[in-house]
Amino acid sequence: MSLAISAVDYVTEIKNGNITVEEFISKTIERIKKIDGKLHAFLSVNENAIIQAKEIDRKIKANENVGKCMGMPISFKDNICVKGSKTTCASKVLEDFVSPYDATVVTKLKSEDAIIIGKTNMDEFAMGFTTEFSAFGPSRNPWNSEYVPGGSSGGSAVAVSALESIASLGSDTGGSVRNPASFCSVVGFKPTYGLISRYGLISYSNSIEQIGPLTRTVKDTAFLLNIIAGIDSNDNTTVDNKEENYLNDIDAGVEGKTIGIISQMTKGVDKEVSSATKNAVSQFEKLGAKIEEVSIDMVEYSVASYYIITATEAGSNLARYDNIRYGFDFDLEGYEFNSYISKARKNFGPEVTRRMILGGFVPSAGHAGKYFLKALKVKNKLTSEINDVLKKVDLLVAPTVPILPFKFGEKIDDPVALFLIDFNTVTANLTGKPAISVPFELSNGLPIGIQILGKEMQDKLVLQAAHALEKTTNLPEVPV
Amino acid sequence: MNQLVSKEEIDRVAKLMRIEIDDHVVHIDRVQKMIEYFDILDKAGLESEELIIQEQKFEDLREDKHIPYNEKLIDKLKNYKNSYVRAPKMV
Numbered sequence: 001m002s003l004a005i006s007a008v009d010y011v012t013e014i015k016n017g018n019i020t021v022e023e024f025i026s027k028t029i030e031r032i033k034k035i036d037g038k039l040h041a042f043l044s045v046n047e048n049a050i051i052q053a054k055e056i057d058r059k060i061k062a063n064e065n066v067g068k069c070m071g072m073p074i075s076f077k078d079n080i081c082v083k084g085s086k087t088t089c090a091s092k093v094l095e096d097f098v099s100p101y102d103a104t105v106v107t108k109l110k111s112e113d114a115i116i117i118g119k120t121n122m123d124e125f126a127m128g129f130t131t132e133f134s135a136f137g138p139s140r141n142p143w144n145s146e147y148v149p150g151g152s153s154g155g156s157a158v159a160v161s162a163l164e165s166i167a168s169l170g171s172d173t174g175g176s177v178r179n180p181a182s183f184c185s186v187v188g189f190k191p192t193y194g195l196i197s198r199y200g201l202i203s204y205s206n207s208i209e210q211i212g213p214l215t216r217t218v219k220d221t222a223f224l225l226n227i228i229a230g231i232d233s234n235d236n237t238t239v240d241n242k243e244e245n246y247l248n249d250i251d252a253g254v255e256g257k258t259i260g261i262i263s264q265m266t267k268g269v270d271k272e273v274s275s276a277t278k279n280a281v282s283q284f285e286k287l288g289a290k291i292e293e294v295s296i297d298m299v300e301y302s303v304a305s306y307y308i309i310t311a312t313e314a315g316s317n318l319a320r321y322d323n324i325r326y327g328f329d330f331d332l333e334g335y336e337f338n339s340y341i342s343k344a345r346k347n348f349g350p351e352v353t354r355r356m357i358l359g360g361f362v363p364s365a366g367h368a369g370k371y372f373l374k375a376l377k378v379k380n381k382l383t384s385e386i387n388d389v390l391k392k393v394d395l396l397v398a399p400t401v402p403i404l405p406f407k408f409g410e411k412i413d414d415p416v417a418l419f420l421i422d423f424n425t426v427t428a429n430l431t432g433k434p435a436i437s438v439p440f441e442l443s444n445g446l447p448i449g450i451q452i453l454g455k456e457m458q459d460k461l462v463l464q465a466a467h468a469l470e471k472t473t474n475l476p477e478v479p480v
Numbered sequence: 481m482n483q484l485v486s487k488e489e490i491d492r493v494a495k496l497m498r499i500e501i502d503d504h505v506v507h508i509d510r511v512q513k514m515i516e517y518f519d520i521l522d523k524a525g526l527e528s529e530e531l532i533i534q535e536q537k538f539e540d541l542r543e544d545k546h547i548p549y550n551e552k553l554i555d556k557l558k559n560y561k562n563s564y565v566r567a568p569k570m571v
Contacts, residue, residue, distance in 0.1 A: 337569065360496050
């Protein structure tokens, strides 16, 4: 029995009785024990997973109703609340926090008999690109452990890529699902804003962040989306998807579609990434799509706008961490109210501290006009420009990340170099559009992903195009 | 280099954000680089751009009613004593 199967194939294997849930879960846990000491994808592992697997096997044997996931091991980024489990956001500030409730995505997957195999590593409070900002140490790229796995959902990407979990849910504020998916050669999807409930996702930047799946195949993303998408009374930003079935017509292809290449996102990229993008475009042409180069001027300003908006929202969202009602073990005795809170908040890591300073600075009196209001105007104008372009083309394509995965420590001291990693991904977040990263090539053993972006609520078309591109590839198994 | 963000400015903002900063040099340098990058927005040509404010109708909002939870959540909080959460004293 191989762990290198897709979620859709896993369900078939279980239904056909070729494997049991217990066998698969046991093997997955063995794998985690064997390799996660090195890769550090997980911050915690579910110790009851085998007991839960046995119960699902019993239900299958007894012909009782079993949910669509049939006991498949799924992991969650550690900023998604799972009742009774630690949810740390990879921060010392929440080191001892145990969530008293389930996020909506967790409730939905549990009700379909998914087994939560563990909680995955991330950059602290999802602020980062490499997992180097995790308070508990970074994750490592399974394709070459000297290299970063991307971030902030780096642990989720590593877990899926290294066969430690069939699928994972991460969060994408500026590329945090797609960027590590690209670096680790897995599929990463950021849906239309509001398609997936954010209830139970620890807030960083509410106006643009979304929960998104990381999977081995595009079909697996569609499979998960069928379960987790849709309106939720606990999240007023959710949208009604009319119970769309994302797996139906997944083979529709791109014949007759017009695909735009965003010129701003293909300039100044690594030559290997540029070559892969040209190859992907050529594949789309062979599949019958018409290709057009398009220009979206505001893309040049998107990263600055993104950082100003997210820092401002983070400054407000993270104000709640005073360590009084929940947090880490730090006695109140002997402290005055304000000095206690300041001392407790020293447990934030350096990147979170810097972004909160930024979040206090950019919207403050005297600076808001120069920074925050301009950032909001860029967001408006970018949305208007991309909507105009998407009237002429059906889909947009670009490299997911402009550069190849890089070594640990290489960029950590240069905040602007780190900012620019997100150059191609933040546009989808600022404009609420769906976007996916598809594994496409390897260059010297390092993965390159291609991003496909579509119109709001046309997530299905994005998945169809991604599936068509995925079928043209023939990538090797991960070398661990 | 134009000193955009001074130590005093960072101190002031950090105090507002309730953060104690021991090592100013590290944060000043990095925050300054970030803010310098944001100056790119001066070239974006946004003079005629209006801010769009999203409106939501009252009737589209969730009903404002108490939804009972099946567990006593206050029991799960830190520093919980009898029927209240204990906080540090205010001087």
